[in-house]
Amino acid sequence: MRYGTGFLAMTIAFILPAVWPQSSQTATIDDLVAAAKKEGRIEFYGPSSLTPAGAQKLGEGLNKKYGLSIRLGYHPGGSMARDTGKVVSLTAAGQPPEWDLMVVTDAQHATLWLRKLHQPFDYARLGVDPKSIQYDNGTVILANQFVLPAYNSKVLAIKDVPKSWEDLLDPKWKGGKLGQTTSVHQLARLATAWGEEKATRYVKSLAGQQPFLGTQAEIYTRLQLGEILVAIMLTDSFVHRAKVTGAPIVHAEGIEPVISPAYNAGVLKSARNVNTGHLFALFLTTPEAQEIWEKYQGQTSAFVRGTPAYKYAQGKKVVYMTPDQAEMVDRLTREYGKILGFK
Numbered sequence: 001m002r003y004g005t006g007f008l009a010m011t012i013a014f015i016l017p018a019v020w021p022q023s024s025q026t027a028t029i030d031d032l033v034a035a036a037k038k039e040g041r042i043e044f045y046g047p048s049s050l051t052p053a054g055a056q057k058l059g060e061g062l063n064k065k066y067g068l069s070i071r072l073g074y075h076p077g078g079s080m081a082r083d084t085g086k087v088v089s090l091t092a093a094g095q096p097p098e099w100d101l102m103v104v105t106d107a108q109h110a111t112l113w114l115r116k117l118h119q120p121f122d123y124a125r126l127g128v129d130p131k132s133i134q135y136d137n138g139t140v141i142l143a144n145q146f147v148l149p150a151y152n153s154k155v156l157a158i159k160d161v162p163k164s165w166e167d168l169l170d171p172k173w174k175g176g177k178l179g180q181t182t183s184v185h186q187l188a189r190l191a192t193a194w195g196e197e198k199a200t201r202y203v204k205s206l207a208g209q210q211p212f213l214g215t216q217a218e219i220y221t222r223l224q225l226g227e228i229l230v231a232i233m234l235t236d237s238f239v240h241r242a243k244v245t246g247a248p249i250v251h252a253e254g255i256e257p258v259i260s261p262a263y264n265a266g267v268l269k270s271a272r273n274v275n276t277g278h279l280f281a282l283f284l285t286t287p288e289a290q291e292i293w294e295k296y297q298g299q300t301s302a303f304v305r306g307t308p309a310y311k312y313a314q315g316k317k318v319v320y321m322t323p324d325q326a327e328m329v330d331r332l333t334r335e336y337g338k339i340l341g342f343k
Helices: 029-039 048-066 080-092 106-114 165-169 190-194 196-207 216-225 236-245 274-283 287-297 308-313 323-340
Strands: 041-047 071-077 101-105 139-144 147-152 178-181 212-214 230-235 249-251 262-267
Touching: 029 274, 041 048, 041 274, 048 071, 048 216, 048 236, 048 274, 048 287, 080 101, 080 106, 101 106, 101 274, 106 139, 106 262, 106 323, 139 274, 139 287, 139 308, 147 216, 147 236, 165 196, 178 216, 190 196, 190 323, 196 323, 212 216, 216 230, 216 236, 216 249, 230 236, 236 249, 262 274
Parallel strands: 041 071, 041 101, 178 212, 178 230
Antiparallel strands: 101 262, 139 262, 147 230, 147 249
C-alpha cells in the first residue's frame, strides 16, 4: 500500500497553532518529531485483532523511523461502539480521554466528529493523500474492512450457507443460532444502499430471530465452539485471524452488498500527547506501517490500485460510507442497537 510518500520530505511547512506556540508560524516534520520526543509516550487504542505483538511492532517501527524512544501503551478494543461512547461521556464530564489516538472505524469516528471531539491536523501538508483524510482533518484512513456473514465450515453444511442477507431471516435460524456483534454500525450502513425504510425493516426482522448478542471476539469464539451457526456480520480481521491460526471460520462469499468500514486514525480532543498522536497517525500511512498492519490485520486500502483490498472489491457491490452519510449512520446505529436489545 502506498499513501502519500511525499510526507517523508523534511522541509514541508504548515500552520499548526493548535499544536505549537502561536509564535511559531510554520513547522516541519522535524518539529513534530521534536515535540513528540518531549512527550515521550502515547496511549493507543486499536482493534483487539491487531494483538499486542502487532501493536509492539508498530511502536518499534515508529521509533525506528523517527529516531525516538516513545513508550506505546496499547489498549485493545473490546467494543469500539462502547468505548467511543466512553470518550463522549468523559468529555461531557469535563475529563480528558484515556487515549491519545484511536484507530476505530469511520462510523465511530463519525460519532466523535459530530460532537467535535477530534484534534484536527493538516495531514495533507505533510503529504498524506487528501482522499485518505476525513472529518475536517480529524482522521486519516488506514485500511478497509470487508464485512459479511461468517460461519464455521466444519459445523455448517454447504447447503445451509446463506447466499443473501435475506437468507438470514429464514425461520431455521431463530432462537440463538445467529450471532450479532456490538458493531451495529455495520447494519446501519445497509441503509446507504437499501434506503432507511428497507434497512430498518430488515433489522427488526433480524431482532425477531433472537440472535445471540456479543462483541466481535465473543461471536468469533462462539462460532468456533459451534454455539452459534452464523455470525450476521463479522469483519475480515477475524477471518484473517482464523486463516492464520487454522480455525475454520470463513465468510459467506457471494453476498452483496459487501459492507466496507474504513479504519481511521484520529487524535482525540484534549489528548495528553497530541504531538505523538499526530506523528503516529502520519506513521500509520507509511509503507512500513502498512506492511505491519497487513501482516497482523490482513487488511489494505480498497482505494489504492493493486492492493489486495482493491483487487477484492473489483466487480462487487461494496458499500463505503461517506461523511455526508455519517449523521444517518450514527443515528441508525443507536436506533438499531435498541431494536436488537443492546443496552
